[in-house]
Amino acid sequence: MAVTRRDFVRQSSAAMASVAFTTRGSTLQPTVEQGSSDLADRQLCMFALDAARSAGADYADVRVVRSRRQVVQTREVRVSELRDDESVGIGIRVLVDGRWGFTSSHVLIRPEAARLAGLAVEQAKANRAAGSRRVELAPVDAYPDGEWRSPIEVDPLEVPLDEKIALLLASNAAAMGVTGVRFARSSIESTCINTTFGSTAGSLISQRAYRTYPSMLVTALTPDGTEYQTRGSMEIPPMGVGYEHVTASDLEGRAREWAEQAVEKLTAPSIDPGRYDLILHPSNLFLTIHESIGHATELDRALGYEASYAGTSFLAPPEAVIGSFQYGPEFMNVQGDRTQRGALATVGWDDEGVPADAWPIVRDGVFVDYQTTREQAGWIAPLTGNDRSHGCAHAASWNQMPFQRMPNVSLLPGEEDLTIDDIIAATDRGILIHGRGSYSIDQQRYNFQFGGQVFHEIRNGAVVGMVRDVGYQGRTPEFWNSLDMLGGPRSYELGGTLYDGKGQPTQANAVSHGCPAARFHNVDIINTARNA
């Protein structure tokens, strides 16, 4: 029987307004305004902006967010988790005398919005207790009737659960059919986030973002039970599209190959550590880009605003690196991008009402620009000649404050249309890595150690067999300057992660990274099983 959430939780706001819980004691009170949610959310935004102005805010922005996340997870022959989470709330951010205040609540009624606005202004005033810097926001145009939606073909939350469960159980069965496989887990995660944004800069914007993530993990055990290995479906990324991504991913069709590789890992020889040329498939390279370029080029980090947790950056100070730091070879080009179709950080506007942007971060091997918000753009405008934000403000949810988060940061393909097979054929002694594995990098993004899912040894231009226990260590500037072969458009793929952590309190950001296959010369390969 096909049952969607619509069948058991009526989503019309009239129904939601009928009875609901608040924190105000044991009586049930309405916590949402009557009327269609879209109109009501816009009206609440406008009301909250007025309330913030009246309370003394020099600037305010408001987000009313309705998010829904559904997880269907199976294990072998059973459904192990089936949950459908909805979170709704309002966040109000104000500037008073150049200081921020931010408050949020799950209660979507006007008296609560008024309370939040007043509290945010009080908080901003309290924040004058230390320091003298005034926040100055970069100019932004007004978008009084903005609207944007993820480009989906099939709404993942409208697909019957039975269909999802059947697909996952069939995928598990395909994996379990391989001798040596003991466990198989699979899941489909679907998210829809509706955001209504309003600001005193004159914008009122509605956006709907979708995220879809099918995944699988196969575990193989040796017959005597003394050894186990896993193989995850890491070539399939989460994406900012609909259920068509699940269909195209073909978990069931590929499960057997992943299962066979999990079994093969049990007996694959352990890597002989040393220096090798390293060929990274996009499913591995995307995370290396994320860690060593994406985070390093965040302007708040470079200037010390994330020093206590996420860290600072080796790319600092801006005046010493913009236009001069040699990130890699001259055929290396990296783009910040919030417009890329299907990518996770793609939006119409960011959480400050700045339209989505695409701009070079590394051009012809040279670092040329950071990721910025409205607060930050002016800090480097004399160096970049650009006084506008690149639109990198984002908040993970209604109850968290927007701050600078990573856009899609992608390595552009080379001009020559090389495939990964062409790169393998050109390599005498190398290691080929598919899929993300363990990853760790220091707080200034210099020293890193990354693993992978599947490793193959290459000799004389051909793959000679699987190896295991591989990790690669490096120092970011030397690593990227060792890039000596770049795949072309045919080898370009999008990777991504749903839960990139940054900030205090920590916020999760969903972000994609596109890249071709690439080769790095003479990289330090370690054996991760011999360090124990």
Place this chain on the structure above:
Amino acid sequence: MADILSERAARSLCDRALRRITAETAQVMLVSRVAGNTRFAVNEISTGGDTVNVVLRLTAQVGRRCASITLNQIDESALAQAGRLAPEDPELMPPLDAQTYAPVQAFFESTAALGAAERAAAAGTVIERATGADLTASGFLAHDASATAVANSAGLFAYHRSSVASVSTTVRTPDGRGSGWAGTTNNDWARMAAPADVAERAIEKARRSANAAAVDLGAYTVVLEPTAVASLVARLAAALDARAADEGRSPFASGDGGTKVGERIADGRVTLVSDPSDPELLLQPFTDEGLPIPPTVWIEDGVLRNLRYDRYWADRQGREPLPQAGGFKMEGSTASVDELIGSVERGILVTRFWYVRSVDPRTLTLTGLTRDGTFLIEGGQVTGAVKNLRFNESVLGMLGMLGRVVDLGRSERVIASESGGLGPSVVVPPLVVRDFGFTAVSDAI
């Protein structure tokens, strides 16, 4: 000001939600939360936040079918459909009957009453100390008060209130060549270390850490401060799962289909316990299903004594379930960190670790880097700063880190989250460990 739900209010709401669900059995978890934070950086208060939320999770069961939904805007009348969501689930357990719980007083008004003004004053104190020392402070103050209720259609009701606060700061030299971290956390703001004291600790580390020298890679005797110990031992605590061990995919699997319970897995002075009512831990005394969490000895004198069993796996294995609390304590001695340093002829002092990740789950091998205060010890004294280092180490077994313990110091409550904010209650000692493996130098400061 918004409040968390009282026991009476929570019970009333749970009852009303349960009555609306027509499924054969139903369970409700209701969490109300009021939280706030203030951030500072570059000697300025940068941002902050105050938030209120109530989350209701409903789990409905029809026959052996089960599903959960979570809402923070709630239409009860439609919930009865939830039970039709999943196919038969052979691991589903019947709801628990009413249980009794040891009371845990984890809620403190001093924490719950914190507001933006108090936070700003505390941040201002840290900034003032750093500015006075010609250094640059960044950091984070956070507090959270919550009430969790669990109820089900078999008559079970559990309720627990808690509060927790933390202050942490990273102080850097203006030229970026030195960095020091310090932090503190407690359920009771009134009992926490003063922000000025936290600032002074970070300032001292920042000053001493400037102009670090690189040391040769290899195995060193290390003095790990409690915060550093917590980030490694937390991985061990998380892996204490019986099912994974029984299934052969855990560092606690014995390799012959059994587990390592009863085996020596660490130095004889290593003891790991969790007791929800321990005044240093103050943990929620029940699980999401309402199962009481008993005091448990996980590792005793180096011997693995227990692994956690969920209700299904316990039933399948023919034993009682053993839930694991959301925090732990590792027993120590009375020695201070300085006394431990005094006992080391040559070694490295580690303030905290960063980006700790699993490298090989079979052996609980981790990698990560030192950060914000790494020093050389010579002749029982700190003689200089060293560049940060990457380690690759197994935590477990007599060949692993906990098998190479040289000495333990006095246990203390630490910030156990890498983010430096609120996290599980963790009480650990500083440790001296021999032959700790550093595999790379980092230029990060």
